[in-house]
Amino acid sequence: EVQLMESGGGLVQPGGSLRLSCAASGFTFSDYWMTWVRQAPGKGLEWVVNINEDGSEKTYVDSVKGRFTISRDNAKNSLYLQLNSLGVEDTAVYYCARGTATLPGTDYWGQGTLVSVSS
Amino acid sequence: QTVVTQEPSLTVSPGGTVTLTCASNTGAVTSGHFPNWFQQKPGQAPRSLIYYTSHKHSWTPARFSGSLLGGKAALTLAGVQPEDEADYYCLLDSGGVWVFGGGTNLIVL
Numbered sequence: 050e051v052q053l054m055e056s057g058g059g060l061v062q063p064g065g066s067l068r069l070s071c072a073a074s075g076f077t078f079s080d081y082w083m084t085w086v087r088q089a090p091g092k093g094l095e096w097v098v099n100i101n102e103d104g105s106e107k108t109y110v111d112s113v114k115g116r117f118t119i120s121r122d123n124a125k126n127s128l129y130l131q132l133n134s135l136g137v138e139d140t141a142v143y144y145c146a147r148g149t150a151t152l153p154g155t156d157y158w159g160q161g162t163l164v165s166v167s168s
Numbered sequence: 169q170t171v172v173t174q175e176p177s178l179t180v181s182p183g184g185t186v187t188l189t190c191a192s193n194t195g196a197v198t199s200g201h202f203p204n205w206f207q208q209k210p211g212q213a214p215r216s217l218i219y220y221t222s223h224k225h226s227w228t229p230a231r232f233s234g235s236l237l238g239g240k241a242a243l244t245l246a247g248v249q250p251e252d253e254a255d256y257y258c259l260l261d262s263g264g265v266w267v268f269g270g271g272t273n274l275i276v277l
Contacts, residue, residue, distance in 0.1 A: 084266075086214070094206070094214060094257050096266035108264050111169075144213055153202040153261040154219030161213055 051075040051157045053145050058162030065135050069162055071128040071145035079103070079123035082148040084155060085130050087141035087164075095141070098130070099148070112138075135166045170194055170262045174269035179277055180248045188272045189240040190258030196239035197260060203241035204259040205234055207252075208271075214257065218243065250276050 057069040071083070085097040098109045098119045107119050118131040128145050142163050146155040171193040180186040190203060197203060205218040216225055218234035221241065231247045241258055253276040258269040 086268075093255075093271045094208075094259075094268040096259070096268055099264075099266070110265070146216075149219050152220045152223075153266070154204040154216065154259070156216050156219075156225055158213045158215065 051147065053147065053157055053159035055143060055145055055159045055162035058143065058164045060165045060167065061135055062168055063136055063166055065166070067132045067135065067164060069130040069132065069143055069145075069164070071130075071159055073126045073128065073147070076147070078121075078126040081150070083121065083128045084146050084148060085119065085128075086144045086146060086155075086158075087139075088144070088161075089138075089141045092141075097143070100128070132164065135164070137166050140164060140166045170260065170265070170267045172258060172260050172267045172269040174256075174258060174272045176270070177273045177275065179275040180245070182248060182250055182276055184248050185244065185246045186248060186274065187237070188243045188245075188256055188258075188274070189237065190242070190260070190269050191240045192260060192262075194262070197236060197241045199236065201241070201260040201262065203234065203236075205232075205241075205243045206257045206259065207254045208257065209254045217256075245274075248276055252276055 052074045054072045082101045084099045100119045116134045120129045142161040144161045146158045173191045206214040208214040222234040235242045255271045257271045
C-alpha cells in the first residue's frame with residue numbers, strides 16, 4: 050500500500066525556518082518524481098515545487114524561489130522541504146504527493162502537515 | 169503568469185449530470201497542459217481523480233470523466249451521488265510550472 054506521511058510542521062515566527070519531511074512507503078521511491086502542494090486556511094491549492102526521480106531537476110513556484118529548497122534521500126525513501134525566511138503568507142497545510150509514472154500529475158497524497166507563521 | 173479559472177460554485181441534483189470547466193488566461197487548454205483534476209472533501213487531503221486530460225486512476229469512479237471542451241479542460245460527473253459534494257480543483261502544466269485553478273465547490277442538492 051502506497052503511503053506518504055508528512056511531518057515537521059509547527060508554529061514559527063516570521064523570518065524563521067522549518068524543515069518538512071515526507072516519509073514514503075509501499076513503492077520504489079526512486080522511480081517517481083515528487084511534489085509539494087500547499088493550502089492556506091480556507092483557500093485553494095497552490096503548487097509549490099517538483100523534484101525528479103534522482104533530485105537533479107527541481108521546479109519552484111516563483112513565490113518561494115530562493116527561500117524554499119526541495120531535496121530527497123532515495124536511500125531513506127524520504128522527501129524534504131526546507132522553508133526559510135518564512136512569512137505569514139506561507140501559513141498553510143503542506144502536502145507531499147507522488148507524481149504519476151509517466152505524465153505530469155499526481156496520484157497518491159499524504160495527509161499534510163500544518164505550518165503556522167505568526168509572531 | 170498563467171491564471172487558471174474554474175466556476176466558483178455549481179449545484180446539481182442527485183442523479184444529474186454536471187460539467188466543471190478549467191480555463192487558462194493564456195489561451196485554449198490543450199492536452200499539452202496535461203490537465204489533472206482533484207477532489208477535496210472538508211478536512212481531508214486532496215484526492216487525484218484524472219490525469220492527462222482523461223486518464224482515470226484505479227480508484228476513480230466510472231461516473232467521473234475528463235475531456236477538452238471548447239478550449240477548456242472539463243470534468244463531467246454523470247449520475248451524481250450525494251458523496252460527490254466536494255471542492256474540485258484542476259491543475260495545468262505550463263512548461264513545467266504547475267498552476268491550480270481556484271476550485272469549484274460542487275453542491276449536491
